[in-house]
Amino acid sequence: MHEMALTQGIVDICLQHAAGQRISTVVIEIGTLSGVVPEAVEFCFSACSSDTLAASARLEIRKIEAQGRCLDCSGVQTVERLYDPCRQCGSYALELLSGEEMRVIEIEVDD
Template sequence: MHELSITQSLVEAVLDRTGGRSVTGVNLRIGPLSGVLPDAVRFCFDVVSADTPLAGATLTIDESEGRARCRSCRDEFVLEDMFLLCPCGSADVEVVSGRELLVTSVEVA
C-alpha cells in the first residue's frame, strides 16, 4: 500500500510548514487518475498523525473528477475510468484534470 508512504510524506510536509503548532484540519484534493485511494489515505492519516501535532485533526478530501479533451473532435468529457477513450472513439486524448494530489489548505489552532 503506497498510500502509507504518501500519507507519511503528507504529515511530514504539514509539520514542516506549521512549525509544531497544533493542526485542527488538513484539506486535500485527490484525483481519480492519481493512483491514490482516498479511503486508504483516510485510514493511514489517523495512524501516521498519532503522537504528532496533527493528532485528532480532521482530514477532508475533495475527490475531483477526471476530465479529458479529445485532440480529434475537440470535445471535453468526464473520464469514468482509466480508459482514455473519447466517446467519438478516438484514443488521442489529453488529460485535463484528475491527476491531482494536493494539500489545498491546513487549519491551525
C-alpha cells in the same frame, strides 16, 4: 500499500506548514484516476500523524473528477477510466488534464 508513503508525505508537508502549531484541519484533493483509495488515506493519516501536532486534525478528502481533452475534436470531458475513448468522436487520443493528483489544498491550525 503506496498510500502509506503518500500520506506520510502529506503529513510532513502539514507539519512543516504549521511550524509548531497544532493542526486542526487538513483538506486534500484526490483525483479519481490517481489510484489512491481515500479510505486507505484516512487510515494512514491517523497512523502517520499520531504523536505529532497533526494527531487530532480532521482530515477532509475532496474527490476530483478526472478531465480529459480530445486531441482530435478538442472536446473536454469527464474521464471515468484511463484509456476510455472520446465520447464525442470515439478517438483514443485523450489527453488527461486532471484526475491523477493528490495534494494538500488547505491546512488550518489552532490559534
